[in-house]
Amino acid sequence: MFRTSTLLTRALLTLLGSPAALAQNAPVSQQAETGTLGADWTSPTQAGVQYVTVTPTATINSQNPGTAARVITYSVAFPGAGSYDLYARMRVGAGAANDDSFFYGNGFGTKLPADDTNWITVNNLNSVGYTSGNVAVDGGGGASNNVWKWINLSKFNGGEAPVSFTVAAGSLTQTFQIGAREDGLDIDKLVFGATGLYFTVANLDAGTQGATTPPVVFTPAGPPLATGKPKFLGGVYSQPQKTFFNAYFNQVTPENAGKWGSVEGTRNQMNWTELDSAYALARAKGYPFKMHTLIWGQQQPVWIETLPAAEQLAEINEWFAAVAQRYPNLDQIEVVNEALNDLPLNGSTGPNGPNTPGSGAGNYYEALGGAGATGWDWVIKSFQLARQHFPNAQLLINDYGVITTATNAQRYLTLINLLTARNLLDGVGIQGHAFETRNIPAATLQANLSVLATAGKPLYITELDIDGVNSANQLDDAVQLAEYQRVFPALWTHPAVKGITLWGYRPGHWRTAQGAFLANADNTERSALVWLRSYVQATVLAAKSARATAVHIFPNPSADGRFTLSGASHLTTVRVLDLQGRLVQERLVNRQETINLQLPVAAGLYLVQLHDAQGFTTGKLLVE
Template sequence: MLRHRLRFLLVPFSFLALELQAQNAPVVQQAETGTVGADWTTPTQTGVQYVTVVPTAMINSNNPGTAARIITYSVTFPGPGSYDLYARIRVGTGAANDDSFYYGNGFGTKTATDDTNWITANQLSGVGYTNATEVVGNAGGGQQQVWKWLNLSTFNGGEAPVAFTVTAGNLTQTFQVGAREDGLDIDKFVFGTTGLYFTVANLDAGAQGSSTPPTVFTPTGLPMATGKPKFLGGVHSVPQKPFFNNYFNQVTPENAGKWGSVESTRNVMNWAELDSAYALAQSKGYSFKLHTLIWGAQQPIWIETLPAAEQLAEINEWFAAVAQRYPNITQIEVVNEPTNDLPLNGSTGNNGPNTPGSGAGNYYNALGGAGTTGWDWVITSFELARRYFPNAQLMINDYGVMSSMTSAQRYLGIVNLLVARNLVDGVGIQGHAFETRNVSAANLAANLALLATAGKPLYITELDIDGVNSAMPPQLDDAIQLAEYQRVFPALWEHPAVRGITLWGYRPGHWRTTQGAYIANGDNTERPALVWLKNYVRTTVLSTKSNQNAALTLSPNPAAGGHFVLQGLEKAQTVRVLDLNGRLVKEVKGANQTTVDVSLQVTPGLYVVQVQDAYGVTSRKLVVE
């Protein structure tokens, strides 16, 4: 009888021990309290003491490299178990150049130069949690220059994350972190029991998490544009991944496809996030667009000072590496923002000035510079792309061209140079909020029509619409965002030359999070703009009628002396003649006729005739003799 009574008493005690082990109190470690290597400093700002590495050109790709770049902690735990590692960090003004460090692959003293000893925590600039009630998971929408929390044991920042195991009898452990990029500040670490849910407030206070998972909204359904003749795509990055397949049917990597992200260290390639985006597209049968091969920003720093011939060889290697790894690319933005950001140090374009070390690439002259066309470097880039990607649709991409006819005309000039050489298959047009705000839908449509005269399909590549009001500081405003979506989106979606639209983010972690441009909240709930957008895209029937009037003729063509007659019109409203640089040569307004007689005073050459009538805008090529 006594033996049975003891067994009865032991069972509850064993369950109690397991329960206590599962509820081990979190362990807080202030970052500056460790043994700090010589390359670290411990400044104090607005009452927060933190650690940051001194500015240096040294960035080892997979390990700290020296003991001077390591901080060592002795951490004592309240009990055995599995712990997740949380960190309170701040990313500096360099964003993607300030957003990585290393932590030890498990406990113990690590070798500074051994890759296997370290976990890379990278791409931290657009993730993290700042709101007190948010449960800190593996993404979040925290941006730069704010203190934010991350769960490093669930966030993959380039390498698979790890949890930390503490065994009975070994409650005091050595933990180490290492420097990678300067500009990253670390305030403190918390080891919290794996399986519990910690809010920002819990971690700030060092308080215990909850065993009850947070209640979140779960989106359902197929992508919005399923069954439509156009795609509605999304940008792919860590904070934008959740529920991607419930909204979008085209994939564009946000930063992972930029050369500076892939090969920040020469001949050391980081394909992880680009692989993830490509794999999603392949598994779902979505169109995959690479963003981007050539640009005057976010390029490897190391290429800037190489001789031109060596730079060109490296560009060829970059193209070849992408082509080999991703054979089923649908579209490629070969050159990004050519009218705004030249790959040239000293360039003072809209994104300039491009200073040495800024990531401009500085390979403009290696590609031919301005040359005889003014845009030889763009032409060379597309010639290389056609060689390495013969089966992909080659695209050019730029901003400011939908809101300004002058910019659109300049851009059209580049497009026509490429069209004449059969080097471009689509025209990318960014659609950020600062481009469409205060621009009428009619003007947006007119500039799209102008760009369509090149005869290539148009794609809205980077659409976002802000959702804050004018208060100081700005506050989220669903009504403002909804009204702007209802005004802008139909003008783009229903335009007959536009074949697809890609939203440049939809969740917090959006590059315009501060401006409220996300349309789904961190808890997955949908803001009114997203609710409307889903219904609009799914229910709007797109016209299958071509915007081109097939009956329109120009005669004679070639036109001797610049005189020709337009026939087959449905009461022409406007006739424009443009040169191949997109400059307006002649305009006839309000003709309202079925036949229009036009005389030009121009030099011989090739021109574009653009006619707006009841069918929309129709374009024809005209040869003047």
């Protein structure tokens, strides 16, 4: 059976590569304005390009066009039978993520405008696509907004699993439809190209046939940059970023696929496709997988905003349970994202606000307990639920701006210690976007990392990116390289940091316009990526001190603040801090096997830092 199947496959590939087969399956181009336009569509011309766009409307249907007025119908004549991919030339408006979605028919034929199953939702088009270059147009690319760009919609998951289109020998003329979702998206041309062939932008612009082999581009050899290191160097996983992922990264974080609004945009309709793909890669390669994220004040389902609080809490439990059931072996979970900056509350006016109704803030802040007695009851409740649903996963909190100033670090530490005291936290996520680290001295970054490390939990740099444009906003490898050489070592070598995740490395990066990508569209590596590989492989990192971890604290609990450290002959310093990170006592020590200390403090939980030549570990002391 295997031999027969192999021979048939080879024969089919040979046939498809013949001139006759290529002519029979020639691409079919369709100008977008040549279809039958529903009443809500218009066909303007700008700079010589005629295109279609939908008139603005106050509301949109999330999973279907809703009415016939928002549908365009085409009659497409194919030259031959076979499977075809759908390509589109489009332009996303200035609204970016608010201008970047539409629908296409789930297969050929006339569709019911208000039937979800009839339509494929295509969202998040603002950060993908191709404008030029000798590369095959697929579901990735890095073109941004306000430019005409091509994308292979049959390879891009923009909210629902994409489809190709099958043409039967006796039915060469087919009806095809598209539908409006958000206004601000312009569509110039559609092309049906034979599945399995490689089409460049030039092919699609001219309507010429694709190639049977991909264009020759740079191919990275791997292995992942941090192979053999005690820390991981991970990557964010999404359609634009997954190309050659295994050649660079050994940890996986989904970019948007794990956000609640991406999974359950329509109540009780779950889209796991992209998240499944990220999880499968991690499991197949043995990479740590971090779920991003369960609770946030952005990209949450709009439908939950107006539910009663009790019903909201029930839905949050259902969301946690659904994730736990589908992904039983999660390594890490970012339970709450950006708690200091973006509350899941309509009317909140944090740095990402104001959160307005319908913005995706979730508006379930009070359902989780609001501020409560601690000021952070809603975060504590989120972690309590997560501990119940994910007893074997490491639970992380994640935020940005927390190592730029001592004030921010102390505020974050307060929340970290509240969770730590309740045994709810296993690690601390620290974002590292370019807008955070720019102009901040490396010594400041390291000092604030040390402040956060006083809680005794491992630190993770969760969302690192560094821009690569100069003052004239031109792509500049030297600028990016210099900033990587300044910032990355400060993070990578800190003893409490156990891993770094890059928030994208290819065009399609959320900061593509700022040049934050490390590899170009043709896969060639920019200077910072070449340096990063060399630096990570060459830098020797201190292993966790076995001697420090062997130190014993007794009695614990302590009745009066007196306690003894034994097995301490290799320690250099002992520091005791309260849960707010304030220094209570510091003792310089030298070759003392036993150390006696007394703390003039009130009853409570304290952190004991044990420093030696290789770094430090943290223990806990309860004073009664």
